[in-house]
Amino acid sequence: xxxxxxxxxxxxxxxxxxxxxxxxxxxxxxxxxxxxxxxxxxxxxxxxxxxxxxxxxxxxxxxxxxxxxxxxxxxxxxxxxxxxxxxxxxxxxxxxxxxxxxxxxxxxxxxxxxxxxxxxxxxxxxxxxxxxxxxxxxxxxxxxxxxxxxxxxxxxxxxxxxxxxxxxxxxxxxxxxxxxxxxxxxxxxxxxxxxxxxxxxxxxxxxxxxxxxxxxx
Numbered sequence: 001x002x003x004x005x006x007x008x009x010x011x012x013x014x015x016x017x018x019x020x021x022x023x024x025x026x027x028x029x030x031x032x033x034x035x036x037x038x039x040x041x042x043x044x045x046x047x048x049x050x051x052x053x054x055x056x057x058x059x060x061x062x063x064x065x066x067x068x069x070x071x072x073x074x075x076x077x078x079x080x081x082x083x084x085x086x087x088x089x090x091x092x093x094x095x096x097x098x099x100x101x102x103x104x105x106x107x108x109x110x111x112x113x114x115x116x117x118x119x120x121x122x123x124x125x126x127x128x129x130x131x132x133x134x135x136x137x138x139x140x141x142x143x144x145x146x147x148x149x150x151x152x153x154x155x156x157x158x159x160x161x162x163x164x165x166x167x168x169x170x171x172x173x174x175x176x177x178x179x180x181x182x183x184x185x186x187x188x189x190x191x192x193x194x195x196x197x198x199x200x201x202x203x204x205x206x207x208x209x210x211x212x213x214x215x216x217x
Contacts, residue, residue: 065185065186068181070180072214142168153168
């Protein structure tokens with residue numbers, strides 16, 4: 001198993017990194033954000049900063065599956081993935097909020113939403129970087145099979161010097177009594193660094209999903 005740590009947010013007062021454990025087949029076995037202690041820096045190995053060619057090739061040739069088991073029934077977890085109120089409860093990194101403007105839950109239907117920085121550190125970071133506080137985002141559903149499977153593509157159309165393309169995410173819910181195992185399978189992006197960052201962000205969002213499931217139960 002290989003451990004990697006990736007920067008999620010680098011603000012004026014804190015750094016938040018994601019510790020992601022990869023098994024030998026490329027699947028993400030565990031991913032949790034960790035705050036850097038005050039005045040310190042997260043430990044990052046040379047291999048984390050500069051992955052070998054083999055590591056990068058492995059990353060680009062495999063999908064990653066992030067898995068969480070939630071203390072909530074599948075029917076509730078499905079609502080968190082497929083209703084405006086559910087998505088607004090968790091579908092954003094910490095320090096941001098989401099407002100859903102359209103949700104057409106069918107193959108070919110769209111999810112449109114706006115993500116806005118609300119935390120003081122996140123607002124300061126976005127302003128300092130000259131970035132807008134709000135961004136309009138869209139996903140298109142490719143599979144909808146309640147209450148166990150959901151898939152959608154996201155347009156990657158904001159990378160300088162790279163042709164736009166669609167990125168696939170597949171979500172499966174496996175009931176286990178009053179609990180539910182959530183598996184999120186992610187295609188790789190166009191290069192290994194973008195792929196690493198994307199997987200780290202999705203792991204952070206699953207923390208929010210876990211908290212939302214507890215509060216909705």
